[in-house]
Amino acid sequence: MEEQHAPARSWRYGPPWRSAPEGDDAQPQRGRRWPWRSTVLLTAFVLIGTNFAEHSQPHRVPLNGYARVLLLVASVLLLWRHRYPVAVAFGTATATLVYLAAGFPYGPVFLTVAVGCFSAVVAGHRRAAWASVGVLWAAHALVALWLYRWLPPPGDRSAGLTQQIVIATWVLAIVALSELARVRREQWARERADRAQAARRRADEERLRIARELHDVLAHSISVINVQAGMGLALLDSDPEQARAALTTIKAASKEALGEVRQVLDTLRAPGAAPRAPAPGLDRLPELVDQAAAAGLTVEIEGEPPQLPPGADLAAFRIVQEALTNVVRHSGSRHARVLLAHDGAALRLRIDDDGPATGADAGGSGNGLAGMRERAAALGGTIEAGPRADGGFRVVAVLPSHIREDE
Structure with missing residues (x-):
């Protein structure tokens, strides 16, 4: 994660059992x-x-x-x-x-x-x-x-011998103070290294989070745009009204995608600033259903969205969004079911489609599933995804519903 800076000069220390550094440290x-x-x-x-x-x-x-x-x-x-x-x-x-x-x-x-x-x-x-x-x-x-x-x-x-004992005491005091200073400097150096490592880890996690957000937003919207563009081209001569409706859907989907991408990029331009719009959550499932319908996919929702912390709410929404995007892109089914079950401690999401798969990447085998697993793992949850025995595909996510925001 790193900007290129000239390396800072610092004290170097050998292991505690070595009296003097070797190699480069032996040089002036x-x-x-x-x-x-x-x-x-x-x-x-x-x-x-x-x-x-x-x-x-x-x-x-x-x-x-x-x-x-x-x-x-x-x-x-x-x-x-x-x-x-x-x-x-x-x-x-x-x-x-x-x-x-x-x-x-x-x-x-x-x-x-x-x-x-x-x-x-x-x-x-x-x-x-x-x-x-x-x-x-x-x-x-x-x-x-x-x-x-x-x-x-x-x-x-x-x-006298007493004088020599006093001098020896002073010598030991000097050595003891020097050793104490050495230990403290090594401790400070370790703390600085730990803080730098923690900062790098936070930067890595933030980049990963932004990459997931951009992937989820763009993959879903572009899938809708791709389906509608194909439909518009097919109906341009035979049914201009349907072609016009497809173009209208493309315009709405691209506008929404641009808005969400702008919101994600705003966090890069002003780190720590409050977002201009609230992060999406399960309360926006109706919008997701409408977007899927515009892409020719009928989505049936079972269960009521529970109240979740913002982080878990966003993760649940993105998982459903990515699963439906995979149905649009990789399944021949035009019908999907989303089941929400909440027992007070965890939210269980299940997204099913009846297949059949339209290609080798059925269900999504690339960054989509990896992103879903990363989102769930970041909250202490799990993701299971794979083909069903009847030829369809199922995604099951379990997310803890009591999560502190500082975790």
Whole structure:
């Protein structure tokens, strides 16, 4: 059902057991916007925040040009976090580790690692993100518990186990938040896909409905016009009055067909707008009988049309209309019977003709019967159609009479 649009760029996710996408997803993601604003704001926050943090940590190495370069590297790397999430996750972790190993003050530099890990997890590279954060924590623990003796600042003391547990808790919190964001994004992506699929399904159903309406309207009217045109040609010289009557019937049938086709097409031009005329229902059976009579078919109606919801009423009318059209087109009988039986829960329609069939398509074997079955199935009903033992043809439809309009 589809208009041709350029495919939208979207995040792609691997199955939950895969740490990183393969194939196309392993290549750099191109065509995405650079996250300039967030990166600039984050860089400013890291630089300014670290300057303030320095004042409360006089025992650490004072900030210098080398420290600020490392802070800039860790922050600016985030510009590539959407295109190269794995490289950015490990790059921010490495720059931060070098910064801490050099003895510079603790501060918001850890935020760059958190954002890099978050971007990698959301992009589907879960194991890479976990590995980068895990390596940073393990290396920091090694520095804080053992290598501090040989690294600046001079006279530094070993960090306690409590400090390492706190850092590990923060690492787990970052990973947990990243995983939560990934799950939510996947859920939103599935919901968008479900909504798009539902919209496509509704569009398909609407096209099918319009196709059925056009088929039923045109098949019936054109059958009447065909019969009357043949009659008019046969009687043009011998009985001009009968020929005139046939032409009058053709004019009326074509006018009615044009009106119904216009009503169907109006729903295409203004989707959701109220129709200009009510949809036909079983209350128009007398008109259907008159049209059949104009085509030379006598129709006998047994039973009273019940009150039905609009959808069921339209389906019942179209089924009777299509069945009578098939009698006109495919049966040698000039007499048909329509039986309506309603038991409160379902309407039973039975249309009979006595045959014989005039061709291989007796009773209608193409779109007519398929359309009737689709109409009935859409309402939870059934259609049975086939030849009778005595040579005639029978159509039996059972339609539920209590149907909500939103179904």
